[in-house]
Amino acid sequence: REQYLSVLRSRFKVLAKYVVDCLTKYGICVIDKFLGESTGYEILKEVLQLSSAGIMKQGQLVHGPSSSSNKYIRGDMITWVDGTEPRSENIHFLISCMDAVVLQCASQLEPYTINERTKAMVACYPGRKTRYVRHVDNPNGDGRCITCIYYLNENWDVRQHGGLLRIYPEGEDRVANIEPKFDRLLFFWSDRRNPHEVEQAFKERYAITVWYYD
Numbered sequence: 001r002e003q004y005l006s007v008l009r010s011r012f013k014v015l016a017k018y019v020v021d022c023l024t025k026y027g028i029c030v031i032d033k034f035l036g037e038s039t040g041y042e043i044l045k046e047v048l049q050l051s052s053a054g055i056m057k058q059g060q061l062v063h064g065p066s067s068s069s070n071k072y073i074r075g076d077m078i079t080w081v082d083g084t085e086p087r088s089e090n091i092h093f094l095i096s097c098m099d100a101v102v103l104q105c106a107s108q109l110e111p112y113t114i115n116e117r118t119k120a121m122v123a124c125y126p127g128r129k130t131r132y133v134r135h136v137d138n139p140n141g142d143g144r145c146i147t148c149i150y151y152l153n154e155n156w157d158v159r160q161h162g163g164l165l166r167i168y169p170e171g172e173d174r175v176a177n178i179e180p181k182f183d184r185l186l187f188f189w190s191d192r193r194n195p196h197e198v199e200q201a202f203k204e205r206y207a208i209t210v211w212y213y214d
C-alpha cells in the first residue's frame with residue numbers, strides 16, 4: 001500500500017504541474033483516466049449505493065418561467081459526503097487524491113493560497129431531460145476558487161445521452177465542451193471567468209464535485 005501511495009504521490013506531482021499550466025493558461029483543466037478503471041468502478045458502486053439508498057435529495061428546484069417547457073430549472077439530485085461514512089472508502093480515496101493534486105498545485109496558483117475545501121457533493125442528473133441552466137458557481141466571492149469534478153459515466157455518448165458540460169470562458173469566443181466521461185477529472189476557476197451549463201441529460205449522469213477555498 002505504501003509503495004502504491006508513493007507511486008501515486010510522484011504521479012500527482014507531475015499532474016499538478018499540468019493542472020497549474022492549464023488553469024493559468026485556459027482556466028480549465030481536464031485529466032482523463034485519473035484513477036484507473038477498477039478504482040473508478042469501486043467509486044461508482046458506492047455512489048450507486050448512495051443513490052439506491054434514497055439519500056440523494058433534489059437540488060433546490062427553482063421554478064422556471066411558467067411559460068418554459070420544463071417547469072423546473074435544475075434537475076440534479078445531490079448528497080454531501082465527507083468520506084468517513086460507512087461503505088464510502090473509495091469516495092474517500094478519491095477526495096484524498098483530489099486533495100493530493102490540489103495540495104501540490106496550491107503554492108503555484110498565484111494569487112490563491114488554497115487551504116481548505118467543501119465536503120464532496122455527489123450529484124445525479126436522473127435523465128428525463130434534466131439539466132442545469134447557465135450559471136457561475138461562485139459569482140459573489142464566497143471564497144470558492146476552484147471547482148473540481150470527477151465523472152463516473154461509463155460509455156457516455158453525448159449524442160445519445162446529452163449531459164454535455166459547456167463552459168463559456170469570459171471574454172473568449174470559444175466554448176469548452178466537456179463530456180462527463182468515466183474516470184475523468186475536471187478543474188476550473190469557480191468565479192465569473194467560467195459561466196457554464198449542463199445540457200439536458202437523457203440518462204442517469206453521476207459526478208462528484210469538491211470546491212477548494214482560498
Ligand SMILES: O=C(O)CNC(=O)c1n[nH]c2ccccc2c1=O
Binds near residue numbers: 132
Ligand atoms: O456536472 C457538471 O458537469 C457541472 N455541474 C455543475 O456545474 C454544477 N454546479 N453547481 C451545482 C450546485 C449544486 C448542485 C449541483 C451543481 C452542479 O451540478
Ligand SMILES: [Fe+2]
Binds near residue numbers: 136
Ligand atoms: Fe456549476
